[in-house]
Amino acid sequence: MDTALLLALGLLAQTPSIRLGPECCCPLWSTLLSPLGPQSPDPGLQASTVSFTEQLETLVSAWLTLAPRRPSTLYPWRRPPALGRVRRAWVIPPISVSENYKGLPYMLVQIRSDKRQPGGVIYSIQGPGVDEEPLGLFSVEKFSGRVFLNAELDREKTSSYRLKVFALDRGGSVLEEPTDLEIVVVDQNDNRPAFVQEVFAGRVLEGAAPGTYVTRAEATDADDPDTDNAALHYSILAQGSPELFSIHERTGEIRTVHVGLDREAVTTYNLTLQVADMSGQGLSATASAIISVDDINDNAPEFTRGKLLMEVTEAVSGVDVGRLEVEDRDLPGSPNWVANVTILEGDPEGHFGIRTDPRTNEGVLSVVKPLDYESHAHYELRVSVQNEAPLQAAPPRAQRGQATVSIRVQDVNEAPVFLENPLRTSLAEGAPPGTFVASFSAQDPDTVQLQRVSYSKDYDPEDWLQVDGATGQIQTRRVLSPASPFLKDGWYRAIVLALDDGEQP
Ligand SMILES: [Ca+2]
Ligand SMILES: [Ca+2]
Ligand SMILES: [Ca+2]
Ligand SMILES: [Ca+2]
Structure with missing residues (x-):
């Protein structure tokens, strides 16, 4: 490690943070390059911090070149002497300047050549910000080599400029090889963060x-x-x-x-x-x-009532018996809410069915197989309710997940039924009046009610027959003419009615 490097390291040890630009806090750096940029126009301005290696390398090079010179003067064509066996790459330190600086025109740096020339050296710069878009940001005084900033910079548009620096004689001949001068725009906090939505x-x-x-x-x-x-x-x-x-x-x-x-x-x-x-x-x-x-299904459905009483008439099918109201706190219409009511016990022959009213979420109890009052007048159904979706959490046990439905079957007056229908019998041709024809016997299914069955004629076109209303016995009243138009292939058709004396349902 060479002497200059050691010196620089010693300085760094006393200087925990080295920054380029207006807020430069390293005394040596300030001596070498100050003022490289303007004083911060805004307290919020933060200079960019470069990596330690870059700082060190730049610092060493700058110190070697610029230590004995005026702080704002840069000798871009001067090379450091080789120190020991190590030849370090020559880096011209970039000029840092804050964006948005308003003290214009502002002198960034003075470039100088060591060349002695009658009539002086002419300096010129080229590149973006000079003779390329954006034009006129930077300019150089051709005799003094002082480089000026002429307009406010916006780091968010362009964060650095690389200019070509020329040293010419009066006749326009190149005195030095063109070299690069980099101007780094130091960020200011001039943009508010923005949410993307x-x-x-x-x-x-x-x-x-x-x-x-x-x-x-x-x-x-x-x-x-x-x-x-x-x-x-x-x-x-x-x-x-x-x-x-x-x-x-x-x-x-x-x-x-x-x-x-x-x-x-x-x-x-x-x-x-x-x-x-x-x-x-x-x-x-x-x-x-x-x-x-x-939503998750964290509420079990419950019946609003634990006991319900319903009535339904016997002998019909497909009729609704009643409704079981269900409550569920989960999202209406969702599988977490929809109630499925099932019959647990009390209907071994499958007379009842329960469907869900999708609008009200009630269980609708209906008869799917006709009931018979005479054989089973009362049902006690045990029903339970679940959601379509399984319960996900461990909710408190439902108080009314089950209910009891008492169903009273109502008797209806059913019509008497003929045991043999139609009844066929035969008589000899020309049978005399009073001949026994048949004895009807109809049975009334309403066995619990005391009903009497009576009989009467409904259809007897030749007025041939006589019906005993009480017994159902039928006799002939007279001789039937073989030429009767109501004899079809030897068959005579009559209709007999059986009536009970119960009330109409
Ligand atoms: Ca900015
Ligand atoms: Ca910002
Ligand atoms: Ca639920
Ligand atoms: Ca829920």
């Missing part, structure tokens, strides 16, 4: 464990990402109470922090988010996060 939407299942990812807020900052000017810090300004969400200060990820998300209590959370640069101390912006809590 006004509203960030997120969804989370109720009952989610702490640490569950919900959504991610994202913001940008146009300032130099290597500086604090664009070091973003996210926070939640407001979220109500209790505070169930947190945001990662660097990534913007929003997660749950506590248990207790309950859709049945709160469906949506509205968070106010903030992002601030300077690691949270600088310019800020706000946005919202709308977090929807998705």
